[in-house]
Amino acid sequence: MKKINFLIILSVLALGVFYSCSLDEDPVSEATPNTIFNTPSGIVDGVNGVYSYLRDLYGSQPGFTLTTFGTDLFRHGKDGGYKGMDRYSSELNSSMGYLEDIWSTCYAGINASNTILDRIDNVDMDEALKTTYKAEVRFLRAHYYYWLTIQYGDVVYRDTETEGVNTEDVRTDRISIWEKMKEDTEYAVNNLDYTQDEYGRVTKGATLQQLALIDLLLNDYEGAENAAKMIIQEGPYALLSNYADVFDYNNQVNEEIIFAVQYIRDPLFNGDGNQGHLFFTPAYDQYPGLKRDVTQGGRPYTRFRPTEFFRNLFSENDSRFDVTFRYTWFYNNEATLPEGKAIGDTVVWQVESDVPSKIAPNIDKMHWGIKKHDDPTRASFQDRAGFRDFFVYRLSETYLLAAEALLKQDKKQEVADYLNEVRIRASKEGTMIPLVTASQIDMDKILDERALELGAEEKRWMDLARTGKLIERTRLYNPNAEPNIMDYHKLRPIPQSQIDLSTVEFPQNDGY
Known part of the structure; x- marks a missing residue:
């Protein structure tokens, strides 16, 4: 299936920076919005x-940092x-570069x-195509506002082009922005189909998920329930039989992916690439018998390590555990191979004094990795730019959004039913992980399931923030954060x- 090539006209898109400067003159020799966007091809x-x-x-380091740490x-x-x-x-302050990066990007x-x-x-062009493009762009505009309002709260709202420097903008209440986002997204729902000629473009399924x-966010729980159920009941999507198949590098275009x-x-169109393979990989190459290898995580940036809570959340026979975590490594460096070991043997770690283990420790330097972002097709383990698609919306999350909307309406048996659809798929073949009952249902149970299903997929901080659970759960389960x-x-x-x-x-936001 044909994919989108993100053609970037740098001289024009540079005008999109929110607080960019502009010249008083408008040289006719330079590309401007008026000269570029007046033809169908433009x-x-x-x-x-916009995409x-x-x-x-x-797939970027700023994106992962603001959603994972x-x-x-x-x-x-x-x-x-x-x-x-x-x-x-105190390092978390208004001068942090990634906070500005995400703000500017959005x-x-x-x-x-x-x-x-x-x-x-x-522009004189086919009216149906014009409507499709409007719908895609309005969805994307709402998507960028979603990031801004969840991360920063009340922000500047603009629905017309910014020209030159704007120094008098004020903050708009985020509930008002959510209403505008809903208008944009509903327009996209009503004007897009479930499929497009180019894979990767916004579809009706993506608009309903958003x-x-x-x-x-707007406490319209019946509306959220109906949107999620429409995807499940009408859309051309299906949960894959095996959780591992969702992340199979050779199966990235599959029935579960909504957006x-x-x-x-093609390096011309790949930008900096998907760099997710870097950030969860520990410094394994600093241990005897190991060197960098694309099949064992590649280049280690050693940014994020799983908490003990996350590692212990999985039930026995939950297939998502082995798909999510890399906790064993294999000797691959003849030059530093420990005595008595052979290339290909499982690495033995000294997790505690005189206690060998084939399961890696989980400390700052050598922690468990995440396999969901593996990219073994890079030419070298040093290459940062990966080629793997980044899954923004999957059907399994749709089930969990339906469950969340149903919980808010106190329909706990239906919540359990939707959670169990996801859990049944997650069970290893020939086994069944424990199913949930209506009496066990609360927001923490849904957030636990989102962790099991969607962990390390750039959702967690915003999920905790939007559900009001960020402070409570982070304080409980993250020792680094708990004191502060x-x-x-x-x-x-x-x-x-x-x-x-x-x-x-x-x-400024309170507290900073």
């Missing part, structure tokens, strides 16, 4: 450009900066969306660069 390129900003959120599932590893986001220390995507929407009606999330950010092998996390940490600080730009009052 609109096509512009729409693809391109997703790659700065999904400081939760109940992961704490920091040995290397890298931004440990303050895990510890909730507003660049929003401005690129607005640029297209402001111009597309004046609508369910927005309805949950995925595309990465391709406070109620105000349910939002990030507004980037200092945005406050410095403003000539009107632009308040």
